[in-house]
Amino acid sequence: MPTLDARLEAVLGLIRSDVHVDVGSDHAGLPTELVRRGHVRRAIIVELNSGPLEVARQAVIRAGLGDRIDVRAGDGLAPVSPDEVQSASLTGMGTRTILGILNRAGERMPPVLVVQPNDSPAVLRTWARAAGYHLTAEHLAPGFWIYPVLRFERLTGSDPAYAGLPLTAALRYGPHLLRAGGDLLRRQVWDDVVRLTPLAAPGRPAQRDLETAQTALDWCSESTQ
Numbered sequence: 001m002p003t004l005d006a007r008l009e010a011v012l013g014l015i016r017s018d019v020h021v022d023v024g025s026d027h028a029g030l031p032t033e034l035v036r037r038g039h040v041r042r043a044i045i046v047e048l049n050s051g052p053l054e055v056a057r058q059a060v061i062r063a064g065l066g067d068r069i070d071v072r073a074g075d076g077l078a079p080v081s082p083d084e085v086q087s088a089s090l091t092g093m094g095t096r097t098i099l100g101i102l103n104r105a106g107e108r109m110p111p112v113l114v115v116q117p118n119d120s121p122a123v124l125r126t127w128a129r130a131a132g133y134h135l136t137a138e139h140l141a142p143g144f145w146i147y148p149v150l151r152f153e154r155l156t157g158s159d160p161a162y163a164g165l166p167l168t169a170a171l172r173y174g175p176h177l178l179r180a181g182g183d184l185l186r187r188q189v190w191d192d193v194v195r196l197t198p199l200a201a202p203g204r205p206a207q208r209d210l211e212t213a214q215t216a217l218d219w220c221s222e223s224t225q
């Protein structure tokens with residue numbers, strides 16, 4: 001039985017829907033486990049590149065799930081019809097790639113998105129606030145790096161997750177993560193403080209980033225008192 005790493009387990013835990021699309025699936029580990037464990041009834045895999053597309057097709061056949069997982073070639077959400085899926089996942093990609101896919105999606109955007117970028121998710125949090133999505137959950141998963149996992153849901157009004165928090169620090173480090181103040185976040189913020197301290201000087205971007213990290217560190221300390 002294939003197992004998922006902590007990163008994809010964290011993603012899987014945030015998905016429950018009827019039909020789900022996993023964009024950029026490659027090994028198909030996430031969608032096969034979503035179907036097997038009953039988190040979704042059906043799944044669609046979208047792959048841009050022919051190599052990973054074939055890997056995904058073979059994995060679905062090996063799992064005996066060809067009747068419940070549809071493998072499609074294409075870019076992002078383009079091969080999915082409007083209203084065909086209730087949720088989408090985009091994992092193991094750079095923030096720019098994810099943002100490009102979301103910006104091209106138009107009316108194909110589902111109401112729930114779970115993303116796991118390989119770099120800072122700050123721009124995704126900023127994008128979500130402008131695009132009418134609330135950040136309903138976020139985790140940090142241990143692995144080769146510390147992987148951020150975020151769940152967004154299309155909802156009206158301003159996102160309550162940010163209420164009462166310093167906005168720049170919340171966008172950089174995550175409002176739910178700041179409130180929780182866990183060990184992985186603390187490590188991440190502390191690494192930033194150590195990296196930025198020798199670079200910071202008045203007027204430099206590093207100075208602003210260091211102040212953001214110090215604000216986040218204060219919040220982490222407060223949340224455990």
Ligand SMILES: C[S@@+](CC[C@H](N)C(=O)[O-])C[C@H]1O[C@@H](n2cnc3c(N)ncnc32)[C@H](O)[C@@H]1O
Nearest residue numbers: 023024025026046047048049052075076091092
């Ligand atoms: C590093 S793999 C991640 C695999 C898997 N999602 C994971 O998290 O382990 C990224 C995959 O995204 C695919 N990809 C990149 N851009 C894409 C796009 N615009 N549309 C669909 N797939 C894309 C690549 O072909 C590659 O297979």
